[in-house]
Amino acid sequence: MSATIEAVDHGEGEGDSLGSLLRCWRGRLDPRRIPGLVRDGRRTPGLSQKEVARLTGVSDRWYRELELGRQANFSVEFIDRLAYALRLSDVERRALYLRALGRAPLPPRGADSAAVEALDVPMQRLLDNQLPNPAYLSDLAWNIVGHNQAQAEWFPWLPYEPNLMRWAFLYPEAREQLSNWSEDWAGPFLAQIRFACLHHPESEPLQQLKRDVLTGNPEAREIWERHEVIEHPDGHERRLRLPYHGDQEIAVHIMALAPLRSPNTRFIVLMKAD
Incomplete structure (x- = not known):
């Protein structure tokens, strides 16, 4: 429109x-x-x-x-x-x-109900207990349904864009904050999206996410043609350059877990590397 x-x-x-x-x-x-x-x-x-x-x-x-x-x-x-x-x-x-x-914004895309249900009081406490490390809970299509205070402080885009992948690919500012964006972030992110789409072909939110990313980012379309596949980033080390750290580059280990009661839900903790 x-x-x-x-x-x-x-x-x-x-x-x-x-x-x-x-x-x-x-x-x-x-x-x-x-x-x-x-x-x-x-x-x-x-x-x-x-x-x-x-x-x-x-x-x-x-x-x-x-x-x-x-x-x-x-x-x-x-x-x-x-x-x-x-x-x-x-x-x-x-x-x-x-x-x-000429109109008000539409309501945000709904997150997967299983992920929303997983965010109960104990789960929020678990997120909060990861402080001072940022931690968040996301659904199958990377909609962030819960997070702790450190996540909000490190990544102030959350109120504007609750989807991790849309922010990483459709917001130019992400290239400034995700160090070595093309190789260390965009490539692995797209490989994860490919795996998720192959594993859950029935998921329309996942298919829509793929369309949004590939339509909105020409470089993502080029990287997509590598046909790389990654299931999750657990244990990967990546680098960030955020206003929260005075724009000093830092390294983090990405720790990825999944609740047994909601295995398609992602529990992610960013642990600052020594």
């Missing part, structure tokens, strides 16, 4: 226009919260149009035209990336949807 800027701004004052809202939202952002941005020597606060374009995966010209209120088509995926890049609240994200698409 798409709309034009002229259509959604028709009859509104400048203070309510999409361009004015975007300028206000990017102007208040602290660049220290965004990985990969130049922090020193900045003459003005906030993010530039070029930086927002980079974070949302569009050209500088496309985003500049957007703020000028000229005609453009929007996808839901772009609006979600923009809401995350600008760190919008739930209310602000709703306002962005209304202004850009």
